[in-house]
Amino acid sequence: MERKEFRDLASPAEARDAIRSLSLEGGIDRVPLAEARGRVLVARLDAELDVPGFDRASLDGYALRARDTFGADEADPADLELVGEVHAGEEPDVAVGEGEAVEISTGAVMPAGADAMVPVERTTRVEQRSTEQASGETASTAGDTVQIRTSVAPGDNVMFAGADVAAGERALGPGTRITPRDIGLLSALGIDEVPVRSKPTVGIVSTGDELVRPGEDVASERGEIYDVNSYTIAAGVEDAGGEDVLYPHAGDEQDEMERVLREAAADCDLVLSSGSTSASAVDVIYRVIEEQGELLLHGVGVKPGKPMLVGRLEDSAYVGLPGYPVSAMMVFRTFVAPAIREAAGLPEPETATVEGRMAGQERYGEGRLRLMPVGLVADGDGETLVYPVDKGSGATTSLAEADGVVEVAPGTDYLEAGESVTVSLFSPDVRPPTLLGVGEDDPTLSRLLDGLDNPRYLSAGSRPGLRRLREGLPDVAVVAGPTDRDVDAEELGGWEREWGLLVKPGNPDRIEGLGDLVDGDHRFVNRTTDSGLRSSLGAAVADLAADRGVERREIVDSISGFDLGLRAHESPARKVLADEADAGLGLGETADRLELGFVSLGTQRVRVLANPDRRSKPGVAQLEDALESIEPDR
């Protein structure tokens, strides 16, 4: 197993510079106005016409000479002769002379001779031929007069040509990111197509024989997993203003990988590969870059993200991302997204940051900059607590449970509990959850959470839930079955659930209770000791041992698989479904839902315990109401 070693890790600043030195910029697109929102103008647009293009009546009323109204008021109106009318969208066919007025509608062209207008509310029409009008014929204005009950100055109630935008005026500058308001301005200028910066095209190549696209079948026994990076990075590229192009999986076959990389390099401004840190992928990439490009950098002093590659592949920029999804996204966000945004002409997003205190001590002590994904929760005083979200280096999903990132400087040994940190949110519209819960996984709980605004629940099991509550992190812990020690908490409510053994449909093995597992030759699947189900099973084992007058250990050793605990409440059931086990620990509700047989071993209470300091949080109150609704009489 030969491996390329990383010597002389580049600093994060060097990595940024290397990526910046690659040109990702595309050309110019001409887009219709209707598609221009959010795009970035490449050139200044000047007004080519006056807006409005004519002197325009601002209201419905009468156009006239201001001088003719001087001195007029309610008591002593000025009488003017009506000589015609102008509507919006018509060319005036009359002029206004001394002592004359023209009826005019909002937005119509001011007739020649008129220099002001009076709104209809301040006038009285005196009709000479009211009979004609009553008979249904079109009213003729000839001979009518209008009484003007106010005086106006020249220009009153008239919008002069060019008053809004004047020909030759600078309308929008280069680099403007077009808003709906700018679209209003462009519309007014009659511009229906705008020159905008092309979105940089970003090719995404995932390598790895074990990757399967979502929607297809995954063969876990062969170690297949769903490809997380392709769609995630693609969404990140769109978010940053780029245009993503997904390439088919390259697998680990070298010729195929090279072919896909070259195709992507030919088509795109930037090629991103992930999973390119396996030895064979690195070999191919090194070779292609050496033959047809330039390697600028291999290895950066950040965690996660050390094995990043930066270079050029033919005419395209190239960045190799780590294969692990969390690492890939953190590197993408920190180094690649800013470069895409810059190429797209978009400003750095208003870095939404939040100050908070570390909820607990966090050890570090490495020479690399750490990009630490964190979750946020408001404590009883409304202050923000910050906790690391980390399910281990292979985890794919941690980021969905995180709100932002704390950068921990190289050489930091500890972040102390209570220490102030700055969290840069994943985006300005990230809303920290209204409720943070930790504890037992349960279908009733899932339904309750559906009714809450933006809750976050970490189904870590009853024991970790209690431990975290004791440490003061979550708002609530959800605990099932017997617990070894109490914490200072207030019970908000709870429910009963039936638990037992999930067996094959129809129970062909005739497993009737725990004793059959001890005495028979059945494959059993257990839950981890974190689970409240496991606590109840432990109590049942102790009872059975007492009944039989044997040691507890003897019972346990006779159950094949007792020590193998799975994390999730449905996983044992799914092992039974897949015929990888004959019985699994689980819930009656799960048996019903998955149409399995069920051997009840009892009921256990699930309790929702609130941190006493957090009772006033709206999310906690919402949950309490929801609990009330399922156990109204408590």
Add this chain to the structure above:
Amino acid sequence: MERKEFRDLASPAEARDAIRSLSLEGGIDRVPLAEARGRVLVARLDAELDVPGFDRASLDGYALRARDTFGADEADPADLELVGEVHAGEEPDVAVGEGEAVEISTGAVMPAGADAMVPVERTTRVEQRSTEQASGETASTAGDTVQIRTSVAPGDNVMFAGADVAAGERALGPGTRITPRDIGLLSALGIDEVPVRSKPTVGIVSTGDELVRPGEDVASERGEIYDVNSYTIAAGVEDAGGEDVLYPHAGDEQDEMERVLREAAADCDLVLSSGSTSASAVDVIYRVIEEQGELLLHGVGVKPGKPMLVGRLEDSAYVGLPGYPVSAMMVFRTFVAPAIREAAGLPEPETATVEGRMAGQERYGEGRLRLMPVGLVADGDGETLVYPVDKGSGATTSLAEADGVVEVAPGTDYLEAGESVTVSLFSPDVRPPTLLGVGEDDPTLSRLLDGLDNPRYLSAGSRPGLRRLREGLPDVAVVAGPTDRDVDAEELGGWEREWGLLVKPGNPDRIEGLGDLVDGDHRFVNRTTDSGLRSSLGAAVADLAADRGVERREIVDSISGFDLGLRAHESPARKVLADEADAGLGLGETADRLELGFVSLGTQRVRVLANPDRRSKPGVAQLEDALESIEPDR
């Protein structure tokens, strides 16, 4: 002219309630994962499988039994027999017994019997058949041993099945707005299609015979103008998470208007009309609503926006917006966009607000809530000054020069200069300009501004520029020609420009100077007195009057059109181009660009004057550098 009067204006809260009472909500779309970003989940998604689906090696190295490494270290490694290898994407074909190890790659399935793994860096391979390997044949592991130079605990460097996400776990709740991180989670679960809320469809109907779509020719003499509302509202609908449908112009013909309204109502969840406040449009809408719907509200106590209509048209919700673009957008933003967002399931955007001080006194004194568009500028101390942006009720473009809105409570008589106000920004990513300038319009200036980051320039003319600078609003004023009084300002730089008479190509009227305009029978077009060009022309008129020994007024009266001043520096030229005038006041540069004849009357200096308090603003420094580059020797 019969008019519907508004009695009993509804309060803004009543208007919100009326719109909320209409159901805009669409159904459910099933979208591919690649298109799910930003959409809103309608149902909870639970994990249907464990992620990873198997116990997985976290690193490249050797899978083994932890017990066999106990006590091993660099000095005293444990020797294990190599019995096979497993790569990612392969099903293991060996098991690990006591004293045995299996080579394993990152992400591969842990073989049966192994409960931990050791990374390759902490091992030394001892090959028994190195000759075979050198000869190029595939290396066989048989007979090799591996020295393990560290001890590990069971579970070390292994990610257990379900450790990331466990089957049955609640993955994403209903109402989740899908982020790239959520797409990562969905990918990991193999989900390739997600049920999301349909975007509410919003039909947009603009009425008015005078409206022309951008890109077509506009006949100003007939009072035609470009339709601003259609594309602007459409962009606002998209911004709010809706799907816009633009209907062809209805004109003012009643049958046609009714047909378009009914078509839109049949197709859309919400119909918006604008320009529906003209008497004939209101008649049609009233009639259609009475026949086929319900009128909930007519008239709201806000300014702008009084003539808003809310009701139902057949099965669709209906809101009638004012015709004036600024009014239409303010009403849309305040009342309609929140309803669209709610129907789309999107959260209210983090209301980005800014506290600032009023730059000057603003009179109000009406009984309606005022939605006042404002611009922002940082003063010398970094505090935010707020000034109203208002070009009059017919203006189409004010909003492109505004950053947000101040709500002024009904009954407020004044906002005092220096009074604190809260500005709600148009969107959280609004960036107030880095430089605010007011003054003369000039092509050189336009080019200089192109090189600055996000400047804002109000080309109001030299006189208003000086006045505003005196009042302390802008960072710089740009002033051309002679000025009547000085302000306390620092000149950053400037340039010379040639000015004179723009005449028809080839100068067929043989206009050689100002004297010819006085003596001949030519139609002249002037600029307003706000313009620095007009000041220089005034000086030239005075000189000519002195030369001829006549009164200044005599000269002025002999030039046909002298008193008609246009606002923009190109507008007179465009009148000459359109043969509506024989000569216009303008710049040599404009004559060149529009290929007109030019009679020079002199040069004038354009000066950029900075507010002394603002010299340290980055935008001012940028402008000073740009000025330096065009007049390096000054």
